[in-house]
Amino acid sequence: MTTNDMPRWATSIVLPLLNLLSALLVAALVIYLLGEDPVESMQILINSAIVNPEGLSYTLFYASTFVFTGLAVSIAMQAGLFNIGAEGQMYFGGLGLTVAMLTLDASLPWYLLIPAGMVGAALFGALWAFIPGYLQAKRGSHIVVTTIMFNFIAASLMNFIIVKYLIPPGEQNTASRVFSDAAALPPLNAWFPALGDTPLNISFFLAIVALVIYGVFVSRSSWGYKLRATGMNKHAAHYAGVKISSMIIVTMLISGALAGLGAVNSIMGSTHYLSLNFTAGAGFVGIAIALMGRQHPVGIFLSAVLFGALIQGGFDLSLEKPNIPVETFIFIQGLIILFCGAMEYLYAPALIKLIKGKKA
Amino acid sequence: AAPKLAIVYDAGGKFDKSFNQSAFEGASRFKKETNINFIEVQASSDTQAEQVLRGLARKKMDLIASIGFAQTQAVQKVAKEFPNVRFVLIDGVAQGANVNSITFKEEEGSYLVGVAAAMASKSKKLGFIGGIDIPLIRTFACGYAQGAKATDKKAEIVQNMVGTTAAAWNDPAKGGELARSQFERGVDVVFAVAGGSGMGTLQMAKEKGKLAIGVDSNQNHLYPGTMLTSMVKRVDNAVYDSFTQVKNGTWKAGITAKGLKEGGVDWALDANNRKLITPEIEKKVLGARKDIIDGKTKVIDIRSGAACPV
Amino acid sequence: MQPAVEFRGISKHFGAVKANTDVSFSIAKGAIHGLVGENGAGKSTLMSILYGYYKADGGEILLDGQPRQIRTSQEAIRLGIGMVHQHFMLVENMTVLDNVMLGTEGGFRLAAHRHETEKKLREICARYRLDVDPLATIHDLSVGAQQRVEILKQIYRSANILILDEPTAVLTAQETESLFEILRLFKEQGKTIILITHKLQEIKDITDTVTVMRAGRVIGAVQTADTSKEELANMMVGRPIENNLPRGAYKPGKPVLEVRDLQLKDSSGVPLLEDIGFTLRAGEIVAIAGVSGNGQSELMEILSGMRLPTGGEADFEGKPLPFNRHDPDGLPLEFRHLGIAHVPEDRLRDGVVKNFSVMQNTVLGYQDHLKGAFGLFDFKHIAARCESLLKEFDVRPPNPDLRIGLLSGGNQQKVVIAREVLARPKLMLVGQPTRGVDIGTIEAIHTQLLALRDAGVAILLVSVELEEVRALADRILVMCGGRITGELKIEEFDTTRIGLLMGGMHKS
C-alpha cells in the first residue's frame, strides 16, 4: 500500500491534520488527568497563541528564531549531513553578533549596525560549523558525533568568555552589557500597533526571505541540485562533477551561518544583550522543525509557527491553570513530532479505504 | 483591600533547591499568616521575563517580586514603563524609582561556614562544589575560602564546578561524583552550591561519612549527622518582608545589600547539627560573625571587581 | 506426471501498473524452464510471488498438484523453493559461510554448527566444482564468485525448485558455462529450474521449455527445441529483431585520445593497471574486451576523471588531461567540459540518482551547463530537452516526473545514454551499456551508439559480451590482469583468439 493511491489533498492536508489531532488528543488526556478541563485548556491555548494579536505576535517572534535554526538543520540534511550542532552554532553566532555590537554600537547608525550584527552572527556560527564540516570532509569523522561534541565545547567556551570578558564590572547578571538603542531591530508594532508591546520585529521578514531563498536555491539552482545529489547518492554526485568535500564544508558553513543568524532575533530583537545559555534549546528545536517540516520551506515555516505557538500558548495556559506546568508543553511538542513526523502515515490505510469506499 | 502580589521565578523554577525555592517559601509563609494570595509565574527565558512582568504590571499589581539576576534587565525596562507598579528584584540591581533591589552578601555567610569547615576538618582539605562558574558562585567560593584561610592558614580548598549548561544545576550524579573524587583526594568537608546537583554532594558525604555544608535554605535536616551546617541566604525573608511592607504601606524603593548584619545571610545551627558543632567551633564562628557585623573583619566581595585574596 | 509448478490465473498490480495479468502456465518436474520477456514484462514479479515475496492479487499456485499458500519467503523455503535474485541477496561484510548459514543456522549457538557447515560447503564446492572459499568475505569477491555463493546457498539448502533471475547478466562466458554445468547436474538430480535471461542463446543452450511474457501476460509457451532465437525475439518484442545493424564505412579521423603508459596502483601498492597505451580516433568504436575485474572499470574511471592514475598520461585532442592533482574531486566535470561523455558501468551507483525524477536525472553532470542567471535553472528548457530525449530514445514510460528508480533497468540505461549523447561529446566512454537489458532495447542502444560513431565521435566501449563487441567495434583491445594483451581489427574477430588473450596469452 502506498500513498500514491491517495489524492494530494489527502496526503498534504488531511493526514497531517489527523496526526496533529491525535497528538492533541493524547495531550488532552494528560491535561484531563492533571485535573483540568481539556477543552477549556485548548481554547485558552489557541486563543493566546493565535487568536489574540499580542499572543500571535509572540508566537511569530519565537517562530522567527526557529525558522533559522530549522533552516540550518534542513540545509545540512539536504546534503545528507545530520547537524545536531545548531545549538552551539547559534550560541557562537550570538557571540559574533555581540562582539560586533560591543565594538560598533556607539559609532554606527542602525542601518549599518543591523547588517553588522547579522554578519557577525553568521560568521561566528559558520566558524563553529566549519570544524565539524572540515573533519567530516577530510577525515571522515562522523558529523553527528562532532557536532554533539561541539555543542558541549561551545557551552564551556561561551561560559568562559561571558564570565571572563563580557560581564560588566560589578554586575551580577551573567550577560554582556546592553547594546545601544541603535542596535535594536525595528519592532513590527511600530507599524501594527495591534501587536502590542511585543518583541516581534523585522527578523520575521528576514526569516521569510531566508525561507524563500532557501526554497529557490535548493530546488531550482544548479548548486541546490548538486547539494541534493550529494545527499542522495555521493557516487553519482562525484560522477556529476560535484566536489564532494568542498560541498560538505560549504554546506556546513551555510548551515552554521543560518544557525548563527538565529541569534539575531533573540538578541537584537528582544534582550539586546548576550546572556548565558540564551539559546534556550532553539538549536535542538531546529532539528525537530527540519524533520517535521521535511526540509521543505513551507513545512519549516509551519512547524516553526507551531512550535512558537506551543511555547507562547503553553506559557499563557500555565499561568491560568497552575495545575498544568509549562513542561506539559514540552511533552506535547514531543507528541506532535511523534505523530506528525514519525507516524505520518498512521491513518493512511483507513483513509484510503474511506476514499475508495466512497468512489465505489 | 488586600494588595495584589506576584512572584516571578527565573528559569530554575520554584523547586530549584536554591533561591527560587526560598522565595517561594517566604511568599508561602506570608500567605499562611495573612491569607493574602499571590500569583506565581516562571519565566524560562529573558524574553519571557519581560513578557510576564509586563503582563503582570498591566494587571496593576501592587508588587512584583522578580527572583534571580537574570531578570535584571527585564525589571529595569518594565519598571520604567509602569512607574506605578512596584518591583522587588532579588539577587540583582536594577535602576528605577519603583524598584527595590535586594542583593545578599553571600561572601559573609560563606565566610562563616568556611570557618566552621576549617575547624571541623581533620585533613584541612576543604571542598567546594559549584554549579556553573559564574560570579555569584565564585562569590560563595571566595567567601568560603577567606573564612577557612583566616581560621587555618594551611587549609587547602579543592574546587569543582558541575558544568556549563543549565543541566549543571540538575545533575546530582555529577554532584556526587565530584564530592567522591574530592573525598578521595583527602577532602573531609564539602560545601555544595549547585542547586539540585548539590543534593548528590550532600548524599555522597552522608554515604562516605564526610561532612557537608548546605546552601540557601537550611539543609541540615537532610542528612543529620553529616550536615555540618548550612549557609542560609534568606531570600524567603526578603520576599516575606517585601510583601509585608506593601501590606503595611511601608515599602520603599532602593538598593539593599543584606549581609550578616541585616539578617540576609547566616549559618544554620539547629538540633540536626548540634552534635557536630563543638563548643570550640561555635565560639570561633560566633566570634567571626561578630567581627563581621562590627566591621572588624571585611570579607571581600569579588563582584565588586576585586580579585579573590586567597 | 504432475507438473512441479503450476501458475493459475496469477494477477498482480502495483498501483496502476499491471505487472502480471492472468498468468497461467506450468513447469514439468525435472525440467529447465526458460522465462523471457522485455524489461518490465513481469518476470521478476511472477517469481517473487512464487517465492512469497509479493502476494498475488488473484490466482493460485500449485506445487506438485497441491494448491499452496506462499505468504513469506520462509514458507517458500520450507516448500523447497530457492531463488537467486536478480540483485544479489548477500550481506557484504559477512563471510560466505555466514551468508549461507543465515536463515539455516541449525541452532542458537553458531559455533556449534559453523564447523560442520563449513565442511559441508567445502564438499559441495568440490562436488560441483564451485570455486568459493567459505571463509572469504563477500565484498572481497568478484561478481562471478558472488553469483557462485548464491548458487552455493541454494545447493546447501537443497532447494527442489530453483528460480534464477538473470543469473548470467554479470557472468563471463566461461562462468556462464560452468553455471550451466551445475544446472545440468541439478536436472539430473530431478530438480526443477526456472531460468530468466535476456540472452536467447542461453535459452537455446540449456532450457527444455520456455515461456514468453509481454506486458504482464503470457504470450506463448513452447518447447525450446521447436523454436528459434528469431522466433522468440519476435514473440517478446512483437517485431523481428535486426541482428546486423547498418553502419557507415570505417573512416577514422584525427586522434582524439592518446593514452601513454598509464599506471594505477591501489592503496597497498598492488598494480591495477600497467603500461596502458592506445590511440582512439574520431569516428571509430574501440572495444575493450576482457573478463570483468581486469582493469577495464579502472581505466574508464581514470579517463572520465572519477579517479586519478598513479602514473602515465593521456592526451585529449592533443592536450594532456590534468591528472596532476591530489584528489579527483570535481574532475569529471572538467572532463565533461572538454567533451568527454561517460556512460558508467554501474548505472545505479554512479549514473543516476534513484530518488530524482527522470527529468532531474537528465541534468546530472550537466547542471552547470543548464543554469542561467543566479545559477537558477530554466525549467521550461530542461523539460523540453527531457521530453525530446524521452521521445527520441523511446524511454518507456515517457513520464519525466517519474522517480527514475521506478523505471526498468533498460529504460534507466536509455536515459543515461540519451543524456550523454545529447551533450554532443567528442569522446564517449561507454561501460557495459546493455547489461540486463532486453533485446529490443539492446537494438535501440546499439543503433544510437553506431549513429554517434558515424557522426564522428570517438567511442571507447567496455563490454564483457563478445556478441556486443562484435556488433559494435571497429577495433578490439583485450585486457587481462591490468594490461593490454592484444589488439585486433574487427575483420580479425576470432572468439578463440580473443579468449586466449583474455586469459593472459600474449600476442605472439
Place this chain on the structure above:
Amino acid sequence: MTFEDLHLGSIVVSTVRNAPVLIFAAMAGLFAERSGVIDIGLEGKILASAFVSAAVAFTTQNPWYGILAGMAVSIALATLQGYVAVTQKGNQLVAGIAINIAMSGLTFVVAQYFFQQGGRTPDLGEARLPYVTLPGSEAVADVPVLGWIWTQLLGGHSVLVYAAFALVPLVHWVLYQTRFGLRLRACGENPHAADAAGVSVERTRYMSMLIAGFLCSFSGAYLAIVQSGFFLRDMSAGAGYLALTAMVFGNWRPFFTFLGCLMFGFFTAVQIQLEGVDLPVVGRIPGALIQMVPYVVTVVVLAGLMAKSVAPKAIGVPFVKSR
C-alpha cells in the same frame, strides 16, 4: 604538578563508576542500530526509566521493583520506536527525538503531579541498591595496593556496575556467536538478503528493540537508584547522546564502544582532578574551560586516530519489499 596530584587510583575508580550509565545505553544502542534501527532516543529512555525506577523504588521502598518498572517503561518506549521503524516505516530519527523531547516534559509533569517537589522524587533512603562488599575486604583493606584493588577497584560497587562490565562480552557473544546475532547483523546490513534467506526482518528488529529497551532501562536505573538516590528533571544530562557517540566512536562494535564509554568516564574523571590544579606550561585552566576536556579529546581522537566509521549499511532505512 606532581604525580600524587593526579590521584590515578581515584581516576580509575571513578572511571569504573561513571561508565555503567554509558555502557548500558551504548550496548542498548548497539542492538538497535546493528539491526538497522537508529536509536537517537536513548536519552529519553534513560530519563523515563530513571524516573519510573526512582518513583517505584520510593513508593514500594524496594529498588528491585523500581528496576523492574523502569524496565517496563523503557521497553515500552523502545517498542514504540520499533513500531514506528518497522510497522509504520516512519522516520526513526524523528521518533527518537520525539521520545527524548516528550520524556523530558512528561517525567517532570508526572513527578510533579505525584510528588510535588518540582519534578523531583523524594530521597530513596534505604531503597537504593546496596554496594557489594567483596569477601575478605576487611582483611585486606589495609594492605597497600591489594587493599585498594580489592575494596575500591573491584569491590564497593553496586551489582549494576558488575552487570555493565559483564554485559560487554555477553553482547559480543550474542552479536557474533548466536543465530539471533547473525540475523540481527544481517538485518542491519542488508535486510533484503535476510528476508530472502527466510529471516523475518520485522521480528528481528522488534526483538532487537525489546533488548535495547531492556538494556537501556539499567542505565536510567543506575543513574537514579545507584548514583543519585532520587530522580531529578533532565538528570540524564546528555548521557544518551554520549552513549551514541561512544557507539559511533567504537564503530558499532561492542568492545570498541565499551572503550569509548570508558574514555568518557576517564576524561571526566581526569577533568575533575585537573580543576584548580596548576599544570606545567598552561598553568591553571579556568573552571569553565576544563569542562570541555572530554569533548575535545573525543574530537581529536576521532579526527586523528580513527579510520572512517562505517555504520551498518541499512541503518535508518525502513525495510520495504521493493527495490
